[in-house]
Amino acid sequence: MPWLDYLFIKNPLRGLFGGGSTGAVAHFARARVNERLNHKGTSPIAYGQKDFLARFLEAKHQHPNIVNDNQVLSYTVSNMNAGSDTTAISLRAILYYTLKNPQASKKLYQELTIALEENRISLPVSWKQSQEQLPYLDAVIKEALRLHPAVGLMLERVVPAEGLQLPDGGPFLPAGTIVGANPWIIHRHQIFGKDVDSFAPERWLKMDTESETGFQVRKQKMLHATFTFGAGPRTCIGKNISLLEIYKLIPSLLLRYKVSICHRK
Numbered sequence: 001m002p003w004l005d006y007l008f009i010k011n012p013l014r015g016l017f018g019g020g021s022t023g024a025v026a027h028f029a030r031a032r033v034n035e036r037l038n039h040k041g042t043s044p045i046a047y048g049q050k051d052f053l054a055r056f057l058e059a060k061h062q063h064p065n066i067v068n069d070n071q072v073l074s075y076t077v078s079n080m081n082a083g084s085d086t087t088a089i090s091l092r093a094i095l096y097y098t099l100k101n102p103q104a105s106k107k108l109y110q111e112l113t114i115a116l117e118e119n120r121i122s123l124p125v126s127w128k129q130s131q132e133q134l135p136y137l138d139a140v141i142k143e144a145l146r147l148h149p150a151v152g153l154m155l156e157r158v159v160p161a162e163g164l165q166l167p168d169g170g171p172f173l174p175a176g177t178i179v180g181a182n183p184w185i186i187h188r189h190q191i192f193g194k195d196v197d198s199f200a201p202e203r204w205l206k207m208d209t210e211s212e213t214g215f216q217v218r219k220q221k222m223l224h225a226t227f228t229f230g231a232g233p234r235t236c237i238g239k240n241i242s243l244l245e246i247y248k249l250i251p252s253l254l255l256r257y258k259v260s261i262c263h264r265k
Contacts, residue, residue: 025080028080029073029076029080030073032053032076033053033069033072033073036057037057037069052075052076053076056075056076057072060072086151086242087150087245089150090145090148090246091246091249091250093144093145093147094144094246095250095259096144097140097143097147097148099261100199101199104140104199104201107136107201111135111136111137112137112251112255113255115133120133121133123252123256124248125247125251125252127244127247127248130248131247135205136201136205137251138204138247139201139202139203139204140250141246142201142226143199143200143201143203146187146192146226146228147187147199149187149227150228152184153182154180155181155182155230155234156178156180157178157179158177158178159174159176159179160175161175162175163175164179181227183227183228186225186227187227191221191225192225203222204219204222229242
């Protein structure tokens with residue numbers, strides 16, 4: 001319920017009593033902001049090369065009525081969460097599900113090894129090679145991101161001034177209503193086929209019993225229901241660079257090193 005969200009999570013009074021973000025990322029971000037602000041003898045804006053934090057501080061300098069120190073910290077935390085932590089979560093999920101599934105792991109290693117031996121890919125694997133030469137890698141990554149999207153929160157949107165009539169006899173949502181959908185829930189929809197809780201990269205590949213046209217229609221439906229990076233005009237602005245890192249790192253890593261799950265006693 002929205003009012004509970006504002007009462008317990010988004011209540012501005014929480015910050016006055018130490019109820020703000022206290023995670024490791026927030027602590028690290030605050031330390032970097034303080035470090036930059038307290039750097040002696042050098043303007044925070046001119047400190048070193050212009051990185052994201054320097055630009056945030058520059059925005060504070062140019063727009064003091066909009067950007068204050070708390071806003072700079074908020075920008076920094078958001079940038080770290082969205083720009084690094086989510087990709088790291090995705091990489092861990094891909095490796096975990098692949099290595100946990102011997103059949104999928106074997107198929108992926110075979111595809112990578114054969115492609116390298118036939119000189120269809122090189123090390124490090126390029127983006128173009130990963131897209132054109134490694135279909136099973138693509139299926140593995142899509143399936144892992146379906147099962148374990150990095151963001152497990154409601155992707156909130158605000159209904160515009162004209163309101164929104166939901167289809168299929170759904171209710172009318174007035175302007176200003178906050179709505180959202182959790183990718184973890186959407187990714188368990190029957191549109192992804194049967195046994196949606198299982199790791200099955202093959203669901204992203206053409207089945208022997210379906211035509212190419214049928215496969216493309218089915219695949220597009222799954223892609224349209226994929227909310228790993230959100231959807232529409234508010235899709236994550238870092239989506240492309242995140243996928244670039246993922247599709248280059250995973251095959252390059254598995255071809256260079258023998259990776260396995262460590263079972264601790």
